[in-house]
Amino acid sequence: MQQDKDTALDLQQIRQEIDQVDEHIQQLLNQRAKLAETVAKAKFANETNPIFYRPEREAQVLRKVMERNTGPLSNETVARLFREIMSACLALEAPQSIAFLGPVGTFTQAAAIKHFGQDAITKPIASIDEVFREVESGSAHYGVVPVENSSEGIVNHTLDCFKASHLHVIGEVELPIHHQFLISSNTRKDSIKQIYAHQQTLAQCRHWLDAHYPGVERVALSSNAEAARRIKNEWHSAAIASDVAAQIYELEILHANIEDNPENTTRFLVIGREKAAKSGHDKTSLLISAHDKAGALLEILAPFAKHNITLTSIETRPALPEKWAYVFFIDLKGHVEDDNVKHALDEIRPHVKELRVLGSYPIAVL
Amino acid sequence: MQQDKDTALDLQQIRQEIDQVDEHIQQLLNQRAKLAETVAKAKFANETNPIFYRPEREAQVLRKVMERNTGPLSNETVARLFREIMSACLALEAPQSIAFLGPVGTFTQAAAIKHFGQDAITKPIASIDEVFREVESGSAHYGVVPVENSSEGIVNHTLDCFKASHLHVIGEVELPIHHQFLISSNTRKDSIKQIYAHQQTLAQCRHWLDAHYPGVERVALSSNAEAARRIKNEWHSAAIASDVAAQIYELEILHANIEDNPENTTRFLVIGREKAAKSGHDKTSLLISAHDKAGALLEILAPFAKHNITLTSIETRPALPEKWAYVFFIDLKGHVEDDNVKHALDEIRPHVKELRVLGSYPIAVL
Numbered sequence: 085m086q087q088d089k090d091t092a093l094d095l096q097q098i099r100q101e102i103d104q105v106d107e108h109i110q111q112l113l114n115q116r117a118k119l120a121e122t123v124a125k126a127k128f129a130n131e132t133n134p135i136f137y138r139p140e141r142e143a144q145v146l147r148k149v150m151e152r153n154t155g156p157l158s159n160e161t162v163a164r165l166f167r168e169i170m171s172a173c174l175a176l177e178a179p180q181s182i183a184f185l186g187p188v189g190t191f192t193q194a195a196a197i198k199h200f201g202q203d204a205i206t207k208p209i210a211s212i213d214e215v216f217r218e219v220e221s222g223s224a225h226y227g228v229v230p231v232e233n234s235s236e237g238i239v240n241h242t243l244d245c246f247k248a249s250h251l252h253v254i255g256e257v258e259l260p261i262h263h264q265f266l267i268s269s270n271t272r273k274d275s276i277k278q279i280y281a282h283q284q285t286l287a288q289c290r291h292w293l294d295a296h297y298p299g300v301e302r303v304a305l306s307s308n309a310e311a312a313r314r315i316k317n318e319w320h321s322a323a324i325a326s327d328v329a330a331q332i333y334e335l336e337i338l339h340a341n342i343e344d345n346p347e348n349t350t351r352f353l354v355i356g357r358e359k360a361a362k363s364g365h366d367k368t369s370l371l372i373s374a375h376d377k378a379g380a381l382l383e384i385l386a387p388f389a390k391h392n393i394t395l396t397s398i399e400t401r402p403a404l405p406e407k408w409a410y411v412f413f414i415d416l417k418g419h420v421e422d423d424n425v426k427h428a429l430d431e432i433r434p435h436v437k438e439l440r441v442l443g444s445y446p447i448a449v450l
Numbered sequence: 451m452q453q454d455k456d457t458a459l460d461l462q463q464i465r466q467e468i469d470q471v472d473e474h475i476q477q478l479l480n481q482r483a484k485l486a487e488t489v490a491k492a493k494f495a496n497e498t499n500p501i502f503y504r505p506e507r508e509a510q511v512l513r514k515v516m517e518r519n520t521g522p523l524s525n526e527t528v529a530r531l532f533r534e535i536m537s538a539c540l541a542l543e544a545p546q547s548i549a550f551l552g553p554v555g556t557f558t559q560a561a562a563i564k565h566f567g568q569d570a571i572t573k574p575i576a577s578i579d580e581v582f583r584e585v586e587s588g589s590a591h592y593g594v595v596p597v598e599n600s601s602e603g604i605v606n607h608t609l610d611c612f613k614a615s616h617l618h619v620i621g622e623v624e625l626p627i628h629h630q631f632l633i634s635s636n637t638r639k640d641s642i643k644q645i646y647a648h649q650q651t652l653a654q655c656r657h658w659l660d661a662h663y664p665g666v667e668r669v670a671l672s673s674n675a676e677a678a679r680r681i682k683n684e685w686h687s688a689a690i691a692s693d694v695a696a697q698i699y700e701l702e703i704l705h706a707n708i709e710d711n712p713e714n715t716t717r718f719l720v721i722g723r724e725k726a727a728k729s730g731h732d733k734t735s736l737l738i739s740a741h742d743k744a745g746a747l748l749e750i751l752a753p754f755a756k757h758n759i760t761l762t763s764i765e766t767r768p769a770l771p772e773k774w775a776y777v778f779f780i781d782l783k784g785h786v787e788d789d790n791v792k793h794a795l796d797e798i799r800p801h802v803k804e805l806r807v808l809g810s811y812p813i814a815v816l
Contacts, residue, residue: 202530
């Protein structure tokens, strides 16, 4: 009893301390918001069309937060809290509207909220083309589209949109991606004969499948959603798809998170009408239309190596309507204002039909 | 040019100030987290099964934050930031798992995140019964279920679950609800002959419909989702449903937010295994099984009036399997430990078959 009382007293005292800390945090939050308002006023006084969201500045703030963090809150947690604080301050200056590839509740919305915080106004848009159009027309400040979610086959579509658009890439977002082993209410668990999923997903779960369902036929379909839909009325099959798909098609998750590599992520691009300035840790996305000749790719790649530039991704797409000519999408580490990147691009330009910088932007912080 | 330079200097200076404020905020956030850890240690030392989430304490903190707020951040924004801060600190003590009526991306998930913050682990569950079972079995710490979303007809099902469960209501969440006027790609906009929706939704948009589609037939269906699904292949009809439904069924939003009352909200209940203590602004939910006789309801209601207790909602449900007997679900303002509530309940108890306090909990703060 005595002990209980002591604890109660202790608790009360600690809570009073927490209240004092809270009051102090609140003062500082409002002080920060006031400073942000001052920034907004200075911008309005000097620019006719001021831009309020500065991706490079935000990335710098978040990196600083993570560098100086001493815990106990983790770097990720404290950076996420600062994302929300910046989002709240930005909304006070000028609320930002973000078009994303819908529907509501998809990973793309999660990516938009992760990047812009909860105070941004997110608008679900039915197709990737329309997300581009929303941003081009000014109906939305920024757009968020998936780019490396190859299991659903939408990478290419996003890249194709850049061919016809002059929007800039101003940021990237990474989200962890998990695969679920799904069965329907009809499935006989003991006699699963087929496992459906997109080719890429089957590959990403290969070791797990080898261990748990050796010898069971794996059937590659056009998407994981299609796999989920198909097993709905089947007895001897299972699908691999996301928990969103499990919910939509009312399937049971028999085994959760079966991907071989738990570090699996999906990547999204943030698009806008203005370029992002240098943040210090940047990536650049390029679109290069090559001549149709032997060694074309080599001529493109050599200057990057020479100038010590790391490429993080290369995608090849046919440059319709011309047959047999190709467009390369290249991501590299560095900003287009870095000297080595500038020099490399200058050397490549004479050898290609077109070289377009889609954007330089901060490497995903979180 | 000079002016631009001045602005640039100003901006740089303000940003330095912001950085200083940020550093200070960060120190305090970690100090708060340390205090929360101390609370956790004290609890572990003295309780075998310590409870970390205290709804009444959280409500008190949020109310305090809103009361002392001087801006420029709005009360809602600053309270939302504190919700996230508390969520991050709580996750450090003991991560909380929240079962909610899925699928992912529904309003119920939004309610769960609004109430518990982003650091809670939310688990989509396929039915309301199963949400109850998840919490009863301890698979989830808490559950979130819709209760006053009468347009989809799920109120009653949640109430029915309480009849067979001993879980407590420990909180409520309110979300704004909007109705969209939807058409399919086949719809001939100029010759809409039917408008489908749930009865309740049609009622909630009556003035708007009278003004914009006078004389067009309104057809009540079992749910708004059913209405959205049905117009998919029709030419002369429209549906009223949520933007989620618009996305799922790939429909066009012809007119947005057509509800007559923009203050329209949906209400959700938070359920848990332990009771919530008094927060100072509380509500109580009761289940009362009445005798089958004339004046039964009056006998129940009179003591509330006598003790000056405000009722916020009454729902009547048949008490199956007994025919003609009824169960009342009553929400009132006050906590079951308030004297006037105690007295009222004591006076009612002898006149009814059963009186169960489903829970006393803080009134929704945000």
